[in-house]
Amino acid sequence: MINMKKDETKKKITKATIKLLKEKGYKGTTTREIAEQAGVNELTVFRHFGNKEGIIQAIVKTTSFSLEVFDKSIEWELEKDLTNFGYLLLKDFDNNRDMISIALKDPLIFSQAHEEIIKKINDTKKILKEYFEEMQKKGYIKELDCCTQAEIFLSTYWGYFMYKLNFGDKALHADYQDMIKNSIKTFIKGISLH
């Protein structure tokens, strides 16, 4: 039961930092603001993390880019699989929304996270591409450029996510269920055999 208060304080500080980083970026966020937002003394921030850089190190460390397991739930039914994939994708984006927002704002400072995002995109693309190729072999979908098609699928979901991330509800109004349902329906009909 020791150090409980310490951990709470640390969390308050990292949480406040994340909020401010998303709004103003690294350079635009001062340690004083962080302390105010967290409701602690500025000195407390330095006591816990050493320096400003230390806060972001802590944030990066606790952020893991989970690669959701799509592979294992494949049923080789286009609608089921793609719907599942869409849900997992959006959920995954959303789980990492803070880090994505921060890393895209300050790619030089959060270069590691930035690289991880790119890697993640390519991994996901590969999975989807191979799924399309397999479905093509099985004769379930028509002849098409699987790689480009995977990129188009990803773009749609990334675009939806980025709209929401940057503009809240001011740009798009469809909720994510409608978005998934409709996009999958159109997409499936688009790549089906007849």
Added chain:
Amino acid sequence: MINMKKDETKKKITKATIKLLKEKGYKGTTTREIAEQAGVNELTVFRHFGNKEGIIQAIVKTTSFSLEVFDKSIEWELEKDLTNFGYLLLKDFDNNRDMISIALKDPLIFSQAHEEIIKKINDTKKILKEYFEEMQKKGYIKELDCCTQAEIFLSTYWGYFMYKLNFGDKALHADYQDMIKNSIKTFIKGISLH
């Protein structure tokens, strides 16, 4: 023929500023760096723009969010129209890529540009939605939620653009022609009657 040198210098400075803003954001970009990047003395920057804020005012002023005329080129042929629309959209995004990148990095500082982008998105969405509704009336496409469908279309292109903007060629490999061609083909088949 007067003031020619002055204008050249101003352009060098705004150009350098744009480059740095895209990389580091407003707070992360110092006037000294701007001067270095522009190849002029730091003082020259202040002579021309008064203060740092003045540079971004100048940048914002010269940036116009053109709303490309899609309306007038409609031919009520799905493939032709959507391909045209896709090209115009990506061209438009690309024309404004600097301002988009900057405004998304510093939405608080470039709030006006940020608002304009949102407005632009909604305008574009409306045009596309009404096009779908009209095509539906004409019986060229099937019954569907035109608004959501417009958002999906926009999301795809926005996503592609944002991938390229943030990750260059490290994420997606399809060039924009392939992307447009394939996405339109799939999309059209998806929303067509049979």
Added chain:
DNA sequence: CCTAATGGAAAGTAAATACTTACATTCAGG
């Protein structure tokens, strides 16, 4: 060649900001 417009060099100012030091206070657990 003269002049006015433009840009540069160097030094400096004032404010903001990351970070420190010394000391006082709170507060939970034994």
Added chain:
DNA sequence: CCTGAATGTAAGTATTTACTTTCCATTAGG
């Protein structure tokens, strides 16, 4: 009630950075 861990207060330091001032150099056009 005592103790020690955790936090707060207050004052200060060093550096960065936007911006200024003064003086000097270049250059293009008449």
